[in-house]
Amino acid sequence: GESVGLHLPTLSVQEGDNSIINCAYSNSASDYFIWYKQESGKGPQFIIDIRSNMDKRQGQRVTVLLNKTVKHLSLQIAATQPGDSAVYFCADPLNAGGTSYGKLTFGQGTILTVHP
Amino acid sequence: NAGVMQNPRHLVRRRGQEARLRCSPMKGHSHVYWYRQLPEEGLKFMVYLQKENIIDESGMPKERFSAEFPKEGPSILRIQQVVRGDSAAYFCASSWDRKTSGNTIYFGEGSWLTVV
Numbered sequence: 001g002e003s004v005g006l007h008l009p010t011l012s013v014q015e016g017d018n019s020i021i022n023c024a025y026s027n028s029a030s031d032y033f034i035w036y037k038q039e040s041g042k043g044p045q046f047i048i049d050i051r052s053n054m055d056k057r058q059g060q061r062v063t064v065l066l067n068k069t070v071k072h073l074s075l076q077i078a079a080t081q082p083g084d085s086a087v088y089f090c091a092d093p094l095n096a097g098g099t100s101y102g103k104l105t106f107g108q109g110t111i112l113t114v115h116p
Numbered sequence: 117n118a119g120v121m122q123n124p125r126h127l128v129r130r131r132g133q134e135a136r137l138r139c140s141p142m143k144g145h146s147h148v149y150w151y152r153q154l155p156e157e158g159l160k161f162m163v164y165l166q167k168e169n170i171i172d173e174s175g176m177p178k179e180r181f182s183a184e185f186p187k188e189g190p191s192i193l194r195i196q197q198v199v200r201g202d203s204a205a206y207f208c209a210s211s212w213d214r215k216t217s218g219n220t221i222y223f224g225e226g227s228w229l230t231v232v
Contacts, residue, residue, distance in 0.1 A: 008156055034218030043120075043207050043223035044159065089158050093216065102149050102209065102216045103172060106158035
């Protein structure tokens with residue numbers, strides 16, 4: 001039968017606060033993860049990625065943490081701004097012999113709303 | 117350098133009609149991926165194509181859906197005899213190489229199909 005849409009988790013923060021968005025994965029063989037931001041009516045936009053030989057990676061205002069033991073990722077956004085309001089997805093490319101391919105498995109997504 | 121171009125951005129079809137969605141990858145990219153996003157869900161992989169070849173169609177419904185990426189021209193995702201459950205956003209992504217990292221996969225802005 002048809003799949004039923006799920007209500008996405010939501011996170012509501014004040015401008016200037018830090019935001020933490022979580023993602024769980026199930027495939028122990030996954031060795032590379034990507035975070036995407038999707039604004040309303042637009043396509044996914046790359047934010048940051050991390051390989052499994054790292055447990056932390058920092059970008060501009062964003063940090064991704066990887067806990068392989070519990071198969072968990074988090075995206076931290078510092079000093080959240082109204083322009084950060086969007087849906088955030090983690091994604092896992094197909095892994096074939098240690099090489100990542102463009103076939104992505106997306107997580108459920110989290111709706112981030114930033115209030116001025 | 118134009119990004120991934122999708123058209124139409126919005127398409128309304130009556131049940132039983134055909135929908136054709138087009139995707140022009142970024143210049144120099146020969147790998148194209150189609151994803152479908154149902155409301156309140158993440159993107160789901162449908163098909164991976166290279167020029168004149170379907171490489172992986174494991175996410176394509178068995179009936180009514182087809183995709184092509186001819187030697188010349190855009191990639192086409194074709195949905196025959198559309199039903200209400202086909203209403204979704206369809207995203208195209210492209211990459212230069214099959215091996216990729218997150219910041220080398222580029223998404224288009226999507227085509228929103230509404231079946232009435």
